[in-house]
Amino acid sequence: MDFIVVGSGAAGGIVAKELATAGHSVVVLEQGPRIEAEQFEHDEVKTLFQSALQNPPAGFTFRRTEADPARPGQIQLLYHRLVGGGSVMFTANYWRFREIDFVERSRLGAVPGTGLADWPIRYRDLEGYYTKAEWELGVSGVPGPFDPPRSRPYPLPPLPVKSSGVLFERGARALGLHPQPAPLCILSQPFHGRPACQHCGYCLGFGCEFRAKSSTLYTVIPTAEATGRCEVRPNCYVWKIDVDQRGRATGATYFDENKEERFQPARAVVVCCNGSETPRLLLLSTSNQFPNGLANSSGLVGKYLMFNGYSTASGVFERPLNEYKSVMVTRVLYDFYDSDPRRGFYGGGALDARAFVYPTMFALQGLPLDAPSWGAEYKRMLRDYYTRTMNVDGHSTSLPLETNTISLDPEVKDAWGLPAMRVTYKDHADDLAMMRFLQNKAIEVLEAAGARRTWGQPVQEATLAAHLLGTCRMGDDPRTSVVDRHHRAHDVRNLFICDGSSLVTGGRGQPTATIQALAYRAGEHIARFARRGEI
Amino acid sequence: MRRTSGIAPVAVTAAGWHTCWVIDDAVSRRVFLAASGTAFASAWLAADADDLRASLAHAARAAGSDALLPWEALAPEQAADLEAIAAQIFPSDDTPGAREAHVVNFLDHSLATWAAPQREDLIRGLDELNAEAARRWPGASRFALLAPKRQLDLLRARDQTPFFQQMRFATLVGMFSLPSYGGNASKLGWQVIGFEDRYAWQPPFGDYDAEAAKDGR
Numbered sequence: 001m002d003f004i005v006v007g008s009g010a011a012g013g014i015v016a017k018e019l020a021t022a023g024h025s026v027v028v029l030e031q032g033p034r035i036e037a038e039q040f041e042h043d044e045v046k047t048l049f050q051s052a053l054q055n056p057p058a059g060f061t062f063r064r065t066e067a068d069p070a071r072p073g074q075i076q077l078l079y080h081r082l083v084g085g086g087s088v089m090f091t092a093n094y095w096r097f098r099e100i101d102f103v104e105r106s107r108l109g110a111v112p113g114t115g116l117a118d119w120p121i122r123y124r125d126l127e128g129y130y131t132k133a134e135w136e137l138g139v140s141g142v143p144g145p146f147d148p149p150r151s152r153p154y155p156l157p158p159l160p161v162k163s164s165g166v167l168f169e170r171g172a173r174a175l176g177l178h179p180q181p182a183p184l185c186i187l188s189q190p191f192h193g194r195p196a197c198q199h200c201g202y203c204l205g206f207g208c209e210f211r212a213k214s215s216t217l218y219t220v221i222p223t224a225e226a227t228g229r230c231e232v233r234p235n236c237y238v239w240k241i242d243v244d245q246r247g248r249a250t251g252a253t254y255f256d257e258n259k260e261e262r263f264q265p266a267r268a269v270v271v272c273c274n275g276s277e278t279p280r281l282l283l284l285s286t287s288n289q290f291p292n293g294l295a296n297s298s299g300l301v302g303k304y305l306m307f308n309g310y311s312t313a314s315g316v317f318e319r320p321l322n323e324y325k326s327v328m329v330t331r332v333l334y335d336f337y338d339s340d341p342r343r344g345f346y347g348g349g350a351l352d353a354r355a356f357v358y359p360t361m362f363a364l365q366g367l368p369l370d371a372p373s374w375g376a377e378y379k380r381m382l383r384d385y386y387t388r389t390m391n392v393d394g395h396s397t398s399l400p401l402e403t404n405t406i407s408l409d410p411e412v413k414d415a416w417g418l419p420a421m422r423v424t425y426k427d428h429a430d431d432l433a434m435m436r437f438l439q440n441k442a443i444e445v446l447e448a449a450g451a452r453r454t455w456g457q458p459v460q461e462a463t464l465a466a467h468l469l470g471t472c473r474m475g476d477d478p479r480t481s482v483v484d485r486h487h488r489a490h491d492v493r494n495l496f497i498c499d500g501s502s503l504v505t506g507g508r509g510q511p512t513a514t515i516q517a518l519a520y521r522a523g524e525h526i527a528r529f530a531r532r533g534e535i
Numbered sequence: 536m537r538r539t540s541g542i543a544p545v546a547v548t549a550a551g552w553h554t555c556w557v558i559d560d561a562v563s564r565r566v567f568l569a570a571s572g573t574a575f576a577s578a579w580l581a582a583d584a585d586d587l588r589a590s591l592a593h594a595a596r597a598a599g600s601d602a603l604l605p606w607e608a609l610a611p612e613q614a615a616d617l618e619a620i621a622a623q624i625f626p627s628d629d630t631p632g633a634r635e636a637h638v639v640n641f642l643d644h645s646l647a648t649w650a651a652p653q654r655e656d657l658i659r660g661l662d663e664l665n666a667e668a669a670r671r672w673p674g675a676s677r678f679a680l681l682a683p684k685r686q687l688d689l690l691r692a693r694d695q696t697p698f699f700q701q702m703r704f705a706t707l708v709g710m711f712s713l714p715s716y717g718g719n720a721s722k723l724g725w726q727v728i729g730f731e732d733r734y735a736w737q738p739p740f741g742d743y744d745a746e747a748a749k750d751g752r
Contacts, residue, residue, distance in 0.1 A: 042732065045712045050649075163741030198735035209734075319742035324730055326740055359730045360711040364704065374624040374694065374703050375687070379632070379727075386728040387741070 001025050002530065004252050004266040006238045006281065009085020010512055011499040011519040012272030013216025014133075017223050018523025019270075020230035024530060027264060028224075029236040029254055031277075032081030035088075037218070040207035044360045047206055053080045053089050060421040061409045064461070070409060070422050077423065078466040079274055083234055084207075084217030086274070087512070090466075091204045091328045092185040092213055093352070094139050095510040096130050096517075098148040099123040100338060100348075104505060108339060111346050114428065115304050115400040119504045120476045120485040123148055129517035137214040137516070140188035144180030146334040156188045158330070159197060163321035164390035165330035168353030171449030172333050182332040182352060185214045185512070194218060199326035204356070236262075239418055241269055241285040241294050241495065249294075249495045255416055268494040268535050270526065272519070275305065275468030275500035279406045280421045282472070282497075295472070295489035295497070300482055302406040304473055305425060306506035307465040309349060309396035311435040313442035314368070315451030320387040323355030336438065337508055339397070347434030349396030349508050351442055356391055368455040392445055394438025395509025399428040400470050427461045435459045467511050472501035486529075487522040494535050498522040607647035608654055615679035616661055617642050621706040623683075623690050631723040633706055641709030641718030653701070660698025664689065 002024040005016045012028060020026045035053070046052045060077065061070035080089050100107065102119040110116065131152050133139070140156040158181035161169075165181075172179040186203070189196050197212040211218045224230035235257035242250045242263070251265035271278050279302035285294035293301055332352040339348045357366065367385055372378040404426065408419035436459045446454045475481025478490035483502060489495040500515050507514060529535045606614050621633035621642070633639075646654045661678075668675045668689055675681055681689070693699055709718030711725065719725065725732060739745035 042734070043713055045708065045716060049708070160738040160740075161744055161747070162738075163743035163745075166743040166747045199737065199740070200734045201736070317743070320729070321741040321743060322729075323741070325736045326738070359725060359728060360708055363707040363711050363728070374690075374706075376626050376628065379625055379628070383630070383728055386730065 001027055001251075001264065001266040003027075003268050003270060003526075004029060004264055005270045005272060006252060007031070007085060007272040007274065007277070007499065008083045008216065008221060008232055009080075009272065009274065009499070010087040010090075010216060010515050011522075012270075013084065013087065013220045013224070014516055014519035015270050015272055015498060015523045015526070016230055016232070017220035018520060019527055019530075020224040020227040022523075022527035022530075024229065024527065026224065026230040027266070028221075028230065028232040029238050029252060029264065030081075030083050030085075030232060030234045031237050031273075032083065032085075032234065034083040034232070034234040035207065037207070037209050037211050040209040042200070042202050042206070044358050048358070048361065053082055053205075053207060054078070059412060059414065060423060061412050062423045062425070064424070064426045066403065066424060070412075070424075072412065075423060075425070075462060076464045077276055077468065078464060079276065079468065083221065083232055084215045087185075087215040088207045088213075088217050089205050090185075090512060091354075093329060093332075093510040094134075094141070094183045094185040094513045095332075095350070095508070096148055096150075096183075097123065097126070097507045097514045098337065101505050101507050104339070108346070111399060111430070113401075115402055116346075117400070117473075117475070117480070117504055120474055120481075126514070126517045126521065127151060129520040130513060132520050133513060133516045136520075137185060137216075137219045138187050138191040138194070139183060139185050139214065139513075141183030142181050144334065145178050146337060154183065156191060158182070159184055159186060159188045159327050160199075160330070162323065162326055162330045162353075162355070164323055164353040164355060167315075167317065167321070167390065167449040167451075168331045168333075168351075168392060168445060171445040171447070172331075172351075174448040175444060177333050177335045177445070179331045179333045179353075182329045183513075184327055184329065186327055187212045187214065192219075197327060201324045201326055201355075202358075204328050237416065238273075238281060239284055239416070241271070241281065243285075243287050243289060243294065243492070245289075247289045247492060249492055259416065268496070268526075268530070270496040270498065270522075272497075272499045275471045275503075276406050276421060276423070278497060278499055278501045279471040280408065283406075283408050284418060290491070295482055295491045295495060297491050298479055298482060300402075300473065300480070302471050303402050303404070304400035304470040305404040305406055305423070306398035306400055306467070306469040306503070307425065307427075307462050308398050308467040308469070308506050308509045308511070309347070309394070309427070309431045309435045309438075310509070311394040311396075311439040311442070311456070311459050312391050313393075313439050313446060313454060313456040314366075314389055314391050315446030315449065315454045316385050316389045317449075317451055318388070321390055322387050323390055324357045324359070324387075328356070329354045334508075336441065343433075343437060345430040345433040346399065347397045347430050347437075349394055349434055349438050351392055351394055351438060351445065354391050354393055357386065357389065359386070362386055362389075368453070369457070390446075392442035394435055394442055396431070396434045396438055397508060398431050398469075398506045400473075400505065401426075401428060406471050425462055425465070432459060432461070467500065467506065467509070469500040469503045469506045469511055472497050473504050474502045475504065486525040487518070488529075496522060496526055606643050608651070609643045609646065612677055612679070613658065613661060614639055614643060616665070616677055617702070619679040619681075619686060620664075620690065620702050621709070623686055624703055624706045625710050630727045632727075633710055633718075635720070636710050636718055636723040637720040638706050638709035638718045640720075641712070641716055642705055644717040645705065645709075650705075657698065657701060660696070660701065664693065664698065667693070
């Protein structure tokens with residue numbers, strides 16, 4: 001076997017496809033099951049409450065700071081274990097990063113007490129791979145006034161605007177802002193044998209039964225398998241990367257679905273498990289040569305965890321919007337993307353107009369915080385608000401802090417007896433300030449759009465994380481980074497790491513396009529190294 | 536499907552919709568849920584997929600029959616109490632409420648299957664509620680038999696308790712989840728709020744995009 005790819009999600013699926021189509025044999029070891037399109041259902045109980053796609057295998061613990069005791073629960077890491085990973089159930093926002101995201105440290109100067117750093121690569125190094133991702137996977141959109149330069153237009157036009165998008169445009173324009181159609185990794189027209197979006201309304205948290213969401217499950221993974229050189233093996237929980245006496249990776253040890261331990265040898269290993277599972281796997285992979293975990297001579301594996309800032313505001317309007325139909329987001333604005341010293345804090349972000357109105361979820365917590373939560377008046381309000389409510393959400397920067405980490409819990413074990421993941425995370429004050437700033441802007445937009453009432457969920461420290469970034473950061477200096485600019489581990493020549501963990505900065509809140517562009521780029525470089533005998 | 540009618544009060548035991556009062560304050564709970572929804576579900580997470588499938592099959596069978604089925608997890612008087620509580624949480628007015636949507640069937644069936652671990656807590660909470668009713672109104676026996684005004688007063692005084700929060704959560708899930716889970720009978724819950732479960736739509740979706748399209752934007 002030439003390559004093991006651990007993880008089949010947004011990054012792993014692409015790396016596997018790039019390596020297989022370059023002529024290599026590849027086995028993809030995926031922690032979760034394989035679930036096909038016809039098995040996805042509009043079932044809130046199973047999908048949201050019972051986490052059928054997350055397939056949570058084990059507990060983890062959380063603490064705000066090192067000084068606090070780590071306890072189970074308290075925060076939720078929202079990621080999904082199945083073939084295709086998070087690309088199956090994500091909202092499908094598909095924003096490119098911009099030049100500033102790669103060079104913000106040198107443009108702004110240091111932010112004291114943080115690890116804000118420049119990337120070793122620039123936007124121009126990734127532009128072609130963003131384009132490749134958009135055209136291979138199928139992305140719908142149209143460039144807006146602040147978009148970074150692109151070498152090709154989007155392959156597909158934007159999805160039809162929803163009432164939330166119309167109102168968002170109305171409010172934003174009244175304030176002198178610049179709303180634009182949202183780029184989405186969802187097909188607005190038939191593409192590569194897959195149908196266009198049917199506007200069923202079940203994107204966020206759900207798999208697309210029409211195959212219109214351009215998940216790796218429906219795109220690069222079938223392409224990789226069609227080469228005859230790639231096997232995607234589900235229900236394989238990799239818990240160790242093995243090394244030989246020379247410190248080279250020899251393969252991966254995993255538990256199969258019967259919890260039987262197995263070893264898969266390979267000439268090289270690519271780890272694509274996401275920004276939480278990747279550092280955990282490396283930290284679990286201790287050996288005589290690597291007593292502190294694999295690829296961890298810098299001590300930075302698991303550090304600089306970033307979640308992205310998130311805030312939300314809601315508005316209710318006179319007439320029905322019916323936001324339960326179609327995709328989550330149709331309009332976005334980037335006027336606040338850059339950090340602005342006049343605000344008095346570091347940070348940047350964007351707003352989008354969106355729905356979160358699955359019926360059970362909305363009944364449980366869609367009304368304003370001070371509304372009745374049961375009884376006749378609750379029912380009256382629910383009937384009034386359900387079809388007439390929309391959200392404007394803020395998505396923003398997280399400063400990289402060395403104290404925000406994924407580590408191994410010294411006491412708690414998972415269902416396989418392995419040390420549980422321990423999350424330590426406290427939002428930087430500037431991140432919280434940016435969230436509040438965007439929430440205030442969101443309320444202004446909703447009011448300018450004519451909302452008859454607006455409300456916001458209080459901004460507070462993270463209780464949920466859907467984006468898991470920065471924990472094996474990329475850099476040229478082995479003392480201050482885990483992987484080099486080609487995603488090769490500084491410490492292990494035949495080990496590559498590519499997923500959200502590679503990000504040096506977290507962008508403005510929608511990292512998937514960048515993770516996938518990096519995966520295309522990494523796959524190409526790894527194949528080139530293999531061809532030249534440089535692995 | 537409709538189970539035994541009438542006054543049969545019932546007592547459910549602790550079944551598991553304990554959801555989120557483990558998170559201290561309502562605000563964090565709501566923010567948390569706003570983004571995921573999965574937090575509420577801690578109890579549901581324990582459900583075994585096979586149990587779930589079996590229970591769905593049961594509900595589907597039951598839905599196809601007019602026969603009265605026996606209660607699975609509840610004594611009749613407990614079922615009557617829980618139905619009365621659900622009917623206060625999501626009342627019937629000029630539109631259907633929890634009663635018409637057969638939320639009690641959802642409760643009973645859940646407590647017999649995937650929510651079974653929470654049955655004991657729930658029944659204990661119900662027993663406490665009935666004990667409180669008896670303290671307040673000597674001679675009162677069960678919640679379901681109280682006058683509606685008294686039911687409301689009692690629940691208002693206790694709506695921050697874990698029992699009530701559990702009942703709120705379960706009632707609303709029963710009201711708005713797939714009918715195959717036993718509640719939301721004839722999709723009444725969805726009809727009441729204006730949700731339609733089609734798998735395909737075409738624009739315009741709402742009034743404002745329809746208006747914009749007409750204006751040629």
